[in-house]
Amino acid sequence: MSEISPTTVIGISVVVPSFNQGRFIDETIRSLLDQNYPNLEILVMDGGSTDDTIERLKTYGDKIRWISEKDEGQSDAIVKGFARTSKPWITWLNSDDVQSNRALWRVNEAIAANPNAEVVIGGAHYMDADGSNERPYPTIDVGPGIDVKREMFEKGYVAQPSIFYTRALYERVGGLNRSLNFCMDYELWTRFALSDAAFARVDADISGNRWYETTKTAAQTLDLYAEVLATQKRFFGKVSPYYVQAVSDHLYTKFHSPFFGDQKHLLVRWIYFKALWVVFNAPSPWYCGMGLFRYTLAKSGPAIGDAMTCGDWYRGFKSFLRQRFI
Structure with a gap:
């Protein structure tokens, strides 16, 4: 250079x-x-x-x-x-x-x-x-x-x-x-x-x-996320899917996975994500309602352009049925 x-x-x-x-x-x-x-x-x-x-x-x-x-x-x-x-x-x-x-x-x-x-x-x-x-x-x-x-x-x-x-x-x-x-x-x-x-x-x-x-x-990840969420709400009036998943995955790993392992982890992570989406974005009803149906988990953790698709869910469900009943 x-x-x-x-x-x-x-x-x-x-x-x-x-x-x-x-x-x-x-x-x-x-x-x-x-x-x-x-x-x-x-x-x-x-x-x-x-x-x-x-x-x-x-x-x-x-x-x-x-x-x-x-x-x-x-x-x-x-x-x-x-x-x-x-x-x-x-x-x-x-x-x-x-x-x-x-x-x-x-x-x-x-x-x-x-x-x-x-x-x-x-x-x-x-x-x-x-x-x-x-x-x-x-x-x-x-x-x-x-x-x-x-x-x-x-x-x-x-x-x-x-x-x-x-x-x-x-x-x-x-x-x-x-x-x-x-x-x-x-x-x-x-x-x-x-x-x-x-x-x-x-x-x-x-x-x-x-x-x-x-x-x-x-060492203080939740405190970091709390400040980020407050910042997003103050400037944008809502929280982005990226940070909803960052928090939901962190909570899943901290409070669920150590006790229940990774059993049904995709479903449980999805529930964490959707629940926190509503909690964080309820003050913006239109964004909250649209996002509840539009946004879902990213396959590799918080990421942009890596969202789960219907095909991913279908293949995962078939795999679950095979493991469960075959």
Whole structure:
């Protein structure tokens, strides 16, 4: 990939919120510095770590800035960090995630190709705590002819370290919602879309997102879903099939499967889905009623374009009868 001349490189500020992530912080910071991007500002907002994070931060000298003080959580740290940075484009990178494939340069190229862009979104991957077991992170579609508002409602998945936006847009929509602990990113992206911001895309994997048992989203999944559902209802007045199934599958796995196994799992999952559809969408009677008949399970878990068909149900029913009576 060719590099854009440094005279045309846009300025990017990256805030790194961190608390007791000494085992990951070096890899996170190196993933930024090793890109040799000449117009980069890195500010680590540490929440008063008691591990070796501060000692590690000191080794970078003037290559980064860092502040260690108590905060009111991740959202608060990010808001304060953005207020203390100065570049026209901004993002945050959690202290256990990384950027990949020269992300900053690719974002810069996307901006050069789309001068009116206010948001740039790239691809990403999940990985385990040690960086292994990479698997794709699904990403919404953006670009000419794409309804980003609909994408945000129906799907909503964007890898947070793979999205960059102008400071002007961030301030125009009111900044990050400090009251949210889990889906402050999705809520912000939704406000971007509803404000008719101009989106551009990087067709490359530009970040790695760690997923392990003690991550906030993995350990408190129901709390995450609660915030997402509240966000969808506040902005759209309804909940999309994707998130209804995400919650129903989670509840099925948590409360049903451990006790009853996978016996009749398709039927039980379907019941969970339909029941929650009504619970979540009852305040929108027309959407609720139409969706009750129109929408059903996705075969491979929450996914778009993978819904069960009548043929799938028929083949499953025949298989059930053969196993039961033959």
